[in-house]
Amino acid sequence: MPLLRTQKLTAFYGDFQALYGIDTSLEASETIAIIGANGAGKSTFLKAIAGLIEGPADSVLLDGLPIGAKRAADIVRLGVALVPEGRRLFPSLTVEENLLIGGHSRKLAAPWTLDRVYALFPVLKERRSSAAPLLSGGQQQMAAIGRALMSNPRVLLCDEISLGLAPIVIADIYAALPQIKAEGTSVVLVEQDIVQAMKAADRVYCFQEGRVSLEGRPRALSRDQIHRAYFG
Amino acid sequence: MTGFLDAIIQGILLGGLYALFATGLSLMFGVMRLVNLAHGDLIVLAAFAIFVVAERLGLDPFVAVLLAAPILFAIGFALQHVLLNRALGRDLLPPLLVTFGLSIIIQNGLLQMFSADSRRLRSGAIETASISLGGDIAVGVVPLLTLASAIAVIVLLNIIFYRTAIGRAFRATSDDLDVAQLMGIDVNRTFAIAMGIAFVVIAIAALYLGLRANFDPTIGPARLLYAFEAVIIGGLGSFWGTLAGGIVLGLAQTIGARIDPEWQILSGHLAFLVVLAIRPRGLFPRAVD
Amino acid sequence: MMDAGAARPTRVFRIETADRLSRTSAIIACIVLLMLVLLPVFAGRTLIQDLIFLFYMLALAQCWNLLAGYAGLISVGQQAFVGLGGYVLFALTLIGGANPLLAIPVAGIVSAALALPTALIVFRLRGAYFAIGTWVVAEVYRLVFAQVKALGGGTGTSLSPSVTSSVPGIEWIKTALDVRTPAARDIASYWLALALMAGTLAFVYLVLRSRRGLALGAIRDREAAAASLGVDIDRIKLAVYVATAAMTGMVGALIYLQKARISPDAAFSVLDWTAYVLFIVVIGGIGTIEGPVIGAIIFYLMQRYLADFGAWYLILLGTLGILVMLFAPRGLWGLVSERYDLTLFPTRRRLVVNEDRSQG
Numbered sequence: 050m051p052l053l054r055t056q057k058l059t060a061f062y063g064d065f066q067a068l069y070g071i072d073t074s075l076e077a078s079e080t081i082a083i084i085g086a087n088g089a090g091k092s093t094f095l096k097a098i099a100g101l102i103e104g105p106a107d108s109v110l111l112d113g114l115p116i117g118a119k120r121a122a123d124i125v126r127l128g129v130a131l132v133p134e135g136r137r138l139f140p141s142l143t144v145e146e147n148l149l150i151g152g153h154s155r156k157l158a159a160p161w162t163l164d165r166v167y168a169l170f171p172v173l174k175e176r177r178s179s180a181a182p183l184l185s186g187g188q189q190q191m192a193a194i195g196r197a198l199m200s201n202p203r204v205l206l207c208d209e210i211s212l213g214l215a216p217i218v219i220a221d222i223y224a225a226l227p228q229i230k231a232e233g234t235s236v237v238l239v240e241q242d243i244v245q246a247m248k249a250a251d252r253v254y255c256f257q258e259g260r261v262s263l264e265g266r267p268r269a270l271s272r273d274q275i276h277r278a279y280f281g
Numbered sequence: 282m283t284g285f286l287d288a289i290i291q292g293i294l295l296g297g298l299y300a301l302f303a304t305g306l307s308l309m310f311g312v313m314r315l316v317n318l319a320h321g322d323l324i325v326l327a328a329f330a331i332f333v334v335a336e337r338l339g340l341d342p343f344v345a346v347l348l349a350a351p352i353l354f355a356i357g358f359a360l361q362h363v364l365l366n367r368a369l370g371r372d373l374l375p376p377l378l379v380t381f382g383l384s385i386i387i388q389n390g391l392l393q394m395f396s397a398d399s400r401r402l403r404s405g406a407i408e409t410a411s412i413s414l415g416g417d418i419a420v421g422v423v424p425l426l427t428l429a430s431a432i433a434v435i436v437l438l439n440i441i442f443y444r445t446a447i448g449r450a451f452r453a454t455s456d457d458l459d460v461a462q463l464m465g466i467d468v469n470r471t472f473a474i475a476m477g478i479a480f481v482v483i484a485i486a487a488l489y490l491g492l493r494a495n496f497d498p499t500i501g502p503a504r505l506l507y508a509f510e511a512v513i514i515g516g517l518g519s520f521w522g523t524l525a526g527g528i529v530l531g532l533a534q535t536i537g538a539r540i541d542p543e544w545q546i547l548s549g550h551l552a553f554l555v556v557l558a559i560r561p562r563g564l565f566p567r568a569v570d
Numbered sequence: 571m572m573d574a575g576a577a578r579p580t581r582v583f584r585i586e587t588a589d590r591l592s593r594t595s596a597i598i599a600c601i602v603l604l605m606l607v608l609l610p611v612f613a614g615r616t617l618i619q620d621l622i623f624l625f626y627m628l629a630l631a632q633c634w635n636l637l638a639g640y641a642g643l644i645s646v647g648q649q650a651f652v653g654l655g656g657y658v659l660f661a662l663t664l665i666g667g668a669n670p671l672l673a674i675p676v677a678g679i680v681s682a683a684l685a686l687p688t689a690l691i692v693f694r695l696r697g698a699y700f701a702i703g704t705w706v707v708a709e710v711y712r713l714v715f716a717q718v719k720a721l722g723g724g725t726g727t728s729l730s731p732s733v734t735s736s737v738p739g740i741e742w743i744k745t746a747l748d749v750r751t752p753a754a755r756d757i758a759s760y761w762l763a764l765a766l767m768a769g770t771l772a773f774v775y776l777v778l779r780s781r782r783g784l785a786l787g788a789i790r791d792r793e794a795a796a797a798s799l800g801v802d803i804d805r806i807k808l809a810v811y812v813a814t815a816a817m818t819g820m821v822g823a824l825i826y827l828q829k830a831r832i833s834p835d836a837a838f839s840v841l842d843w844t845a846y847v848l849f850i851v852v853i854g855g856i857g858t859i860e861g862p863v864i865g866a867i868i869f870y871l872m873q874r875y876l877a878d879f880g881a882w883y884l885i886l887l888g889t890l891g892i893l894v895m896l897f898a899p900r901g902l903w904g905l906v907s908e909r910y911d912l913t914l915f916p917t918r919r920r921l922v923v924n925e926d927r928s929q930g
Contacts, residue, residue, distance in 0.1 A: 101459060121462035131463050139456040142449065150453050153446065154465025200465060316698030318646070367896050373697050377644055378852055378895045385845060385888035389881035502840065506709060509702045513695070547713040550706055554691055557703070561694035 050113055052077045052235055053098070053129070053204050058108040058117070060090070060097045067093040069259045075204065080226070080236040082250035082267075084243055086279055089256035091239040092134055095206045098237075099131040100124040111204070126154050130202035134209045134239075136193040138181035144192050145177040151199030159201070160232045166195040169225050187218035194225070204235045211242045223249055243275070257281055287418045288539045289532065294420060296511075296531030297428030298493065300524040301486035302504050303511035304434055305479040307523045310512070312451045312475040313361075313369060315376055319384040321505030323480070326387050327353055327487035328496050332400055342402040346488045350481045357480030361473040369472075384501065391498035402491035427489040431527070434482055435520040441478070451475055503546070510553040516563025525565055529556070606764055610757040611747060618753075618760050622828055624870045625763035629770040629821045630843065631850040631862035633814040636774050639857035641810040644697075646844050647704025650688070650711045651681045651815045653837035655822025657715055660832050663733045665720060670737050674762070674823045681819025685812045693804070693811075705840065712838035726833025734830050737762075759828045766824060770817055775859055777813075841884075849891045855901025864903050 051074035060068040068090045075081055083091045096102045098109055100121035109117035116124055125131075130151075138147050148166055167174035170191040176184060184192060190210055197205060211219040219242070226249055230236060240246035247253060247267040255263035255278035263270070263278030302324060309315045317323075330353065335345035364383075368375040410422040442448035450471050454461040462468055490496055490504070507530060515526025530549050537548025556564065610618060630648070638644045655677035662668040662676060688707050695703040716724040734755055743754040822843075826832050836842070846869065854865025876883040898905055 099463060101463070121459075122465050122467050125463060125465040133460055133463065137457055137460045139453045139460070141452050141456050146449055146452075149446075150449050150464050150466075153450060196464075316702065318702070364892075364896075372899075373642075374638065374644055374852075374856070375895050375899065377646075377698055377701055378848065379892050381646065381845065381848065382888035382892040382895075385841070386885050386892075389884040389888075393881045393885075502705075506702065506706055509699075510706065513699065513703075543717065547710065547717075550710045550713070553706060554710070557691050557694055 051075055052079075052112060053237075054110045055094075055098065056108060056110070058094070058097055058104060060093050060102050060104060062093075062102075067259055068097065071256075071259075071261055073254055073261070075235050075237060077203075077235055078230060078233050079252065080230060080238065080250050081252045081254060082238040082240055082246035083254050083256060084240055084246050084275075084279075085256035085262075087241075088258075090259040091256055092208055093259075094256070095131060095208050095237065095239055098124075099129060099206060101131075122154070125200050125202070126156075128201070128203035129206065130197040130200045130204070131206040132193050132197045132208060132210060134212070136186075136189045138184075138189055138192055138196070140180065140182045143178050143180060144173055144184065147181055147192055147196050148173070148199050151196035153200075155200050157201055161198045161201050163199075166198060169198075169228055170195055187214050187221065190214065190218075190222055191225075194222070194229075198229065198234075202234060204237065205229065206237045206239075208239045209241060210238070211240065211245055219245060255279060283417050284539065288535050290414075290418060290420060291424070292532035292535030293528050294424035294428050294531070295535055296524075296528030297424065297431040298486070298489055298527070299507050299511045299530050300431040300527030301427065301434065301482070301489060302508035303515075303523045303527050304431070304438065304520060305482040305486065306505075306508045307512050307515075307517075307520060308438065308475060308479045308482065311518065312455050313365075313472045314455070315365065315369060316380075318377060318380040318505065319387060319501075320380075320483075320508055321503065322384045322387040322391075322501030323483050324487050324490060324504050325496055325498060325501040326391065327480070327484045328402070328491040329391060329395060329400070329498075331484070331487055331491060332402060335402065342404050342488055342492060346484055350484045353480040353484045354477040357483075358473045358477040361476035362469060365476070366469045366472055384505075388498050388501060395498060397497055397499065399495035399497045400491070401495050402488065404492060408492060423489065423492050427493070430485055430489065431524060434485060435524055438478075438482075438520050447471070447474060507549070510549065513563055514553060514556045516566035519565060522563060522565035526563065529564070603764075603768060607761070610743075610760060615753050615756055618756050620870065620874065622756070622760050622763045623873075624866055625760075625767040626821050626825050627846065627850060627869065628862060628866040629763075629767045630818060630847045631854075631866055632767075632770045632774050632859070633818050633821075634844075634847045635851045635856060635859075635862050636777065636810060637814045639851065640778065641807050643807055643811060644701045645704040646701045646840065646848070647692075647706070647708040648814075648818055648847065649838045649840055649843035650704070650708035651685070651818035652822035652825065652843040653708070653711060653715065653834070654681050654684060655819035655824075656826030656832050656837045657718075657721060658819070659823040659826055660721055660727065660729065663729065663736075664727070670733060670827050671762075674820050674827070677823035678816040678820040681822075682812050682816035685815030686808075688815075689808055689811050693808070708838055708840065712834045715837070716834040722833070724834060726831065726836070728832075729827070729830040734827065737827075756828075759824065762824050763828075766817075766821055770821075771859070773813075773817070777810075778859070846887075849887055851901075852891055853894050853901055855903030855907075857900075858903050858907070860907070861901045861903040865901065868902070 053075040055071050055073045058068055058071040059066065071090075071094060073081070083094060085091050093102065097104055100116075100119055100123070104117045106115040106118040109115070111127055111129060114127075116127060116129075119127075139150065142150065145163070148163055167177075172188055173192055173195060176188060181189065181192065194207070194210065210222055214222070223245055226236065238246055238250060250267060253263075253265060253267050253270065254261055255275060257278060258281070262281070263274060302321075306317060306320050309317050309320075327349065330349045331342055331345045334340060334349050335342050338345070338348075340348070364379065365376065368379040407422055411419040412422065412425070413419045442451060450461070450466050453464065454466060454468055454471050458468060461471075511526035511530050512523055513526065514529050515522030515524070529552065533552030534545045534549040538545035540548075606621075609621075630652070634645070634648055637648075658677040658680045659670060659673040662673040663670055668676075692700055692703040692707060715721065721727055735751055737755070737758045740751065740754045740758050743749065743757050744751065747754070747757065749757070822837070826837065850865035850869045851862050852865070853868060854863065855861025872883070872887065876886065894901060900908070
């Protein structure tokens with residue numbers, strides 16, 4: 050049984066339908082990437098899993114358990130954490146407080162502790178007492194990932210973690226992924242940066258206008274296939 | 282000159298009372314962006330609660346407030362959980378209308394139960410005790426305790442906000458409601474706890490309201506306005522600013538009253554409007570909104 | 571893949587604000603108005619007095635509805651202008667010896683003139699804080715008028731019968747309808763109240779159908795978006811604030827001409843002139859013209875049959891307001907119009923699509 054599974058997942062913003070029956074699966078310790086053009090529904094997909102958009106209960110299954118209708122606060126307790134698009138650190142909290150609040154609802158102390166997050170991203174330790182808005186974009190992204198890790202998730206959902214960052218910073222952030230996977234955490238990457246996504250992921254889904262247009266292992270997919278899946 | 286100095290001292294002490302009124306309002310706005318039009322009536326309600334506990338059990342109001350505080354915490358928690366959380370959202374009108382309705386319900390409920398008679402909390406000798414500062418100036422013990430309590434409440438609230446997990450959750454929720462939920466924060470419960478704490482502050486404010494002067498069911502709205510003025514004068518986002526705002530208001534009222542007793546309230550309002558005209562973000566702004 | 575746009579038949583668009591139903595309702599509105607004008611010929615004095623109350627509450631409700639429901643300015647301080655209007659009427663007639671009929675428009679002008687500096691200050695407060703700020707201003711007005719000894723100070727004063735009877739037309743009413751002076755005074759007030767109510771209704775309706783009305787809708791829906799489209803939000807808000815202040819002031823003058831007795835506590839009462847008005851609008855349905863009409867009728871009936879219960883009546887009113895806000899935020903009219911897709915006073919523009927299949 051896959052760790053996380055979506056079946057016929059739909060999502061609406063008012064009258065506007067953003068997702069049309071998305072079927073995906075994620076195995077334990079696996080990393081998948083969701084790619085696709087702007088407006089394809091990638092972020093919506095993550096929000097729907099994380100509980101920020103309500104849906105029918107059995108459209109999202111975690112370990113076979115229907116979680117599609119649960120609230121965001123309950124879903125993170127079950128082990129699904131989201132690194133939101135645009136990082137969205139809490140501006141009136143320090144870096145360390147942002148990390149601590151990530152662990153607000155966790156039950157286990159392991160594997161992720163403040164010290165381990167600092168070991169993963171040493172620069173955060175230096176800036177632990179700074180107010181979050183004073184950090185650089187890359188540092189903020191690290192803090193946002195660290196904050197999500199503090200809940201000890203089984204599934205880490207990452208929304209556009211390379212957005213607006215310099216290539217060297219992106220490389221730093223992607224370098225942390227293997228250590229996260231080493232703890233047995235499964236990762237869902239939503240990415241515009243196809244090259245990064247293909248390198249990091251075990252499997253790739255391509256979205257187009259709210260539907261899955263292509264699925265497969267990165268090496269098995271040709272440029273041409275991806276191009277068509279992207280733009281239709 | 283002594284008269285003027287006396288007015289300054291009494292004004293600062295009165296400011297302590299207004300700061301107590303305002304701190305609860307400031308807390309509600311700080312955490313859940315709620316502007317509570319029933320705030321003054323809740324203070325009066327709490328004063329009646331203390332009054333009843335003190336009368337029935339034959340207790341001193343200072344003891345009665347200790348008994349009333351947990352009850353009021355529970356009422357505040359329930360009020361937020363059952364009613365106010367439903368009203369909060371992107372639209373401004375529901376919370377305003379719901380608290381306005383609450384204000385009318387509380388006022389008339391109290392009128393129905395306690396009639397329009399004036400009451401007062403009685404605490405024996407301490408009510409009239411005063412300390413002489415030399416010259417013709419003396420300060421009452423109760424006003425002094427009011428200011429000291431305001432400072433103590435603000436110190437405690439700062440500890441809660443900046444040193445505890447729930448305080449962190451308060452600030453995070455106020456920053457970004459959606460992301461707070463992604464952290465596993467139960468927003469409804471967090472808001473309810475904040476309201477519970479605000480109600481304890483309200484209980485303390487009510488104790489001094491009832492000790493310093495008569496109260497009846499109709500005086501709530503005026504207290505709301507004082508509390509609101511103190512919050513805005515001080516600038517949103519800091520409890521210490523709220524204390525400063527309360528003191529500015531207390532000074533304006535006391536000095537106005539020295540010129541003509543009928544001008545006390547009016548000069549407080551005018552001071553507020555002047556501050557608003559020249560420093561719209563208050564004297565000590567902190568919040569970014 | 572096929573180009574979806576090309577496959578569709580050509581469409582002809584029309585933008586309409588009125589449909590046949592609303593044309594019918596316009597005719598009905600005229601007939602109702604005519605009947606109301608002629609009513610004093612048949613009706614007894616109690617009904618006339620009740621309707622005066624209903625009309626001025628409805629006029630106040632429409633003003634507040636325009637302010638809060640369309641411009642997003644949630645004021646709980648409109649009693650400032652009711653009281654101001656009343657006091658202007660008293661000052662002009664008692665001290666200045668002016669005719670009450672002249673004093674009413676002057677009350678509107680004075681209210682508008684004072685609304686401008688008031689706005690300069692309270693507009694600095696955002697959202698919910700604006701609400702309490704307007705309340706503080708109303709309190710300032712109340713405390714200031716309590717200091718004016720010539721108008722009775724804190725205890726207030728009364729209009730002499732010679733003033734209340736000096737409304738032009740009273741003699742004519744007396745002879746034409748064969749009634750005594752007090753009844754004739756009521757009838758004159760009735761027509762004034764009817765005129766103000768109908769005028770307010772027409773004003774709100776025309777504003778909402780104008781270009782500016784469109785901009786108002788944009789403000790209500792999303793302020794930032796409206797600003798980015800080049801809508802000058804602050805100026806439109808200021809215009810609405812001043813215009814509603816003027817109308818509220820005129821209604822206030824009329825209310826106190828009818829009451830013939832004024833005091834600061836009554837004239838600047840937040841309960842009478844704002845809380846009730848708020849509940850009327852919310853219970854009826856905010857942001858529509860029909861809502862306040864329904865709300866005012868419900869409020870009038872409650873006031874008439876339940877007001878004797880005093881405190882319990884107010885508790886009931888507060889509870890009803892809360893329940894409607896939480897469970898039917900668009901009010902009773904919202905419930906009705908949703909179910910039957912009905913609009914009597916259309917202010918929204920509708921997109922009418924005529925599909926022309928022949929050109930497909």
